[in-house]
Amino acid sequence: MSCIFCRIAFGEIPARIVYQDEQVVAFHDVSPQAPVHVLVIPRLHVDSLAATQPEHDALLGHVLGTIRKVARDLGVADNGYRTVLNTGFDGGQSVGHLHAHLLAGRPLGWPPG
Numbered sequence: 663m664s665c666i667f668c669r670i671a672f673g674e675i676p677a678r679i680v681y682q683d684e685q686v687v688a689f690h691d692v693s694p695q696a697p698v699h700v701l702v703i704p705r706l707h708v709d710s711l712a713a714t715q716p717e718h719d720a721l722l723g724h725v726l727g728t729i730r731k732v733a734r735d736l737g738v739a740d741n742g743y744r745t746v747l748n749t750g751f752d753g754g755q756s757v758g759h760l761h762a763h764l765l766a767g768r769p770l771g772w773p774p775g
């Protein structure tokens with residue numbers, strides 16, 4: 663299996679997991695861009711948001727619900743946070759397995775680069 667996030671989901675390579683269930687895994691980003699930087703992935707391999715279909719919408723909702731839960735659990739919900747899904751080349755996506763970023767713990771600039 664060549665996909666690094668599939669390998670994390672299968673436990674083949676280590677990650678600092680903060681939450682997991684039958685559908686998703688949430689783990690700390692290896693190169694954090696904020697004091698809290700967590701990635702939420704579906705266990706199902708889908709290349710990107712652009713590759714999803716309407717049948718994935720419930721799963722996408724669960725990814726967002728997991729962001730909400732992890733933000734609460736890590737104590738950043740009150741101060742706020744940013745949720746990012748980089749998609750494709752122009753979107754800056756570097757890992758081809760759909761993932762949502764949870765960034766928090768400092769004020770975040772806008773617009774993004």
Ligand code: 5GP
Nearest residue numbers: 666677689690691692693748754755756757
């Ligand atoms: P993207 O640029 O595709 O939106 O985000 C990919 C993210 O995955 C990056 O923030 C990068 O630091 C993170 N990442 C890449 N490889 C690994 C890894 O092996 N483990 C973890 N925990 N994060 C990774």
Ligand code: ZN
Nearest residue numbers: 665668707759
């Ligand atoms: Zn994958």
